[in-house]
Amino acid sequence: MSTPAPQGPFSAPWEAQVFGLVVSLQEAGLFTWTEWAAALGRTIRPAGQGEQAADYGRWLETLERLLAERGVADGASLDSRTAAWHRAAHATPHGQPIRLENDPNFAAT
Amino acid sequence: MTHDHDHAHGSGHGHHHGHGSDLTPVEARVKALESLLVEKGYIVPAALDALVEMYETKVGPHLGARVVARAWVDPTYRDRLLADATPAIAELGIGGRGGEHMVVVANTPDTHNMVVCTLCSCYPWPVLGLPPVWYKAPAYRARAVIDPRGVLADFGVGLPETTRITVWDSTAETRFMVLPMRPAGTEGFPEEALAALVTRDSMIGTGLPLSPGSEIPA
Numbered sequence: 001m002s003t004p005a006p007q008g009p010f011s012a013p014w015e016a017q018v019f020g021l022v023v024s025l026q027e028a029g030l031f032t033w034t035e036w037a038a039a040l041g042r043t044i045r046p047a048g049q050g051e052q053a054a055d056y057g058r059w060l061e062t063l064e065r066l067l068a069e070r071g072v073a074d075g076a077s078l079d080s081r082t083a084a085w086h087r088a089a090h091a092t093p094h095g096q097p098i099r100l101e102n103d104p105n106f107a108a109t
Numbered sequence: 110m111t112h113d114h115d116h117a118h119g120s121g122h123g124h125h126h127g128h129g130s131d132l133t134p135v136e137a138r139v140k141a142l143e144s145l146l147v148e149k150g151y152i153v154p155a156a157l158d159a160l161v162e163m164y165e166t167k168v169g170p171h172l173g174a175r176v177v178a179r180a181w182v183d184p185t186y187r188d189r190l191l192a193d194a195t196p197a198i199a200e201l202g203i204g205g206r207g208g209e210h211m212v213v214v215a216n217t218p219d220t221h222n223m224v225v226c227t228l229c230s231c232y233p234w235p236v237l238g239l240p241p242v243w244y245k246a247p248a249y250r251a252r253a254v255i256d257p258r259g260v261l262a263d264f265g266v267g268l269p270e271t272t273r274i275t276v277w278d279s280t281a282e283t284r285f286m287v288l289p290m291r292p293a294g295t296e297g298f299p300e301e302a303l304a305a306l307v308t309r310d311s312m313i314g315t316g317l318p319l320s321p322g323s324e325i326p327a
Contacts, residue, residue, distance in 0.1 A: 008165060009164060009165065009169070009238050009239035010165065010239070013136075014133075014135055014136050014139040016161045016164065016165060017139050017140075017143060017157075017161065018139055019161070019164065019239065020157045020158075020160045020161040020164070021139075021142065021143060021146065021152065021157065023160060024151075024152055024153075024156065024157055024160060025146070025151060025152070028151050028152075030151065032281070033231075033281035033282065034280075034281040034282060036281065037228055037229050037231055037280065037281035038228075038281075040228075040229040040230070041228040041229045044229060044247075050247070051247040051250070051251070052247065053242070053245050053246045053247060054226075054229045054230035054245040054250075055242070055245055057135070060135065060138065060139065060142075063142070064142070067142075067146075072146070072149065072151065073142070073145045073146070073149070077145065078138070078141055078142060078145065081141035081142075081144060081145055082134075082137045082138050082140075082141040084141070085132060085137040085140045085141050085144075086132060086137050089129065089130045089131055089132045089137070090129040090130070090131070091129060092129060092130045093128050093129070093130070094128050094129065094130050095130075096130070098130055098132065098140075100140075100144055
């Protein structure tokens with residue numbers, strides 16, 4: 001075998017979450033597998049650059065673009081929510097579960 | 110969320126000045142996406158966790174290996190599998206969630222089959238689990254079509270010059286799996302022993318099944 005011994009399908013938990021989100025959203029009818037494959041195919045062939053690996057980073061990029069196109073979540077709301085998660089992490093003692101409510105600016109709406 | 114926390118330790122959580130925690134940029138981005146989708150009602154956290162856990166612990170090439178072993182011992186099953194793979198695979202309790210339409214192609218002494226997805230990384234998840242990194246790489250996607258024999262050589266597979274290599278391009282709708290040839294010297298082997306010889310790569314077509322006696326201990 002020229003491949004390293006498999007250690008499970010994902011190399012980090014976030015990869016598993018991205019995979020799970022994509023499968024769940026397809027099942028929820030937000031897009032079809034054909035639409036997903038076409039969108040992922042576009043992501044890994046950026047204009048003026050070489051073709052890229054279809055790894056989970058590209059999956060995430062593709063998912064963000066599809067969600068923006070479908071009006072589900074735009075880049076700005078994603079940016080601000082990402083910042084909230086960083087603040088929540090900093091406010092969470094090491095080893096404790098990180099919760100969005102731990103963000104000092106968190107306001108239940 | 111239990112899934113996340115079980116894995117959180119050691120995945121990019123450096124010690125921060127205070128005693129706070131850190132998320133890497135991509136970890137925070139994915140959490141942001143997930144939390145927004147939960148709020149909007151597209152994602153049910155428990156269902157997402159169950160799906161991820163299933164793929165992390167239960168789904169993998171051992172399922173495809175069961176299909177192959179059954180086809181090796183049961184000619185009528187083999188016929189059903191090659192005629193219409195999705196229901197034949199479902200007979201073994203395998204399938205669903207991302208498999209879509211499965212097609213199984215059988216290797217023969219004359220023809221060796223190899224699977225690629227040139228568009229992106231379509232793969233028969235329910236029977237083989239998630240694809241290996243090389244399957245998603247541009248090098249494999251491009252070369253599998255142009256120079257399949259060279260790719261096989263890189264994987265250590267040498268085929269007779271007379272063997273024709275057929276490359277199948279998976280799509281979102283049709284996902285291919287290879288039925289490798291049963292190794293010599295396995296007459297009378299029980300199905301479980303046969304399944305242990307079936308490697309992931311042999312079902313993608315970039316490898317061959319193991320020979321008896323060389324199988325990896327379970």
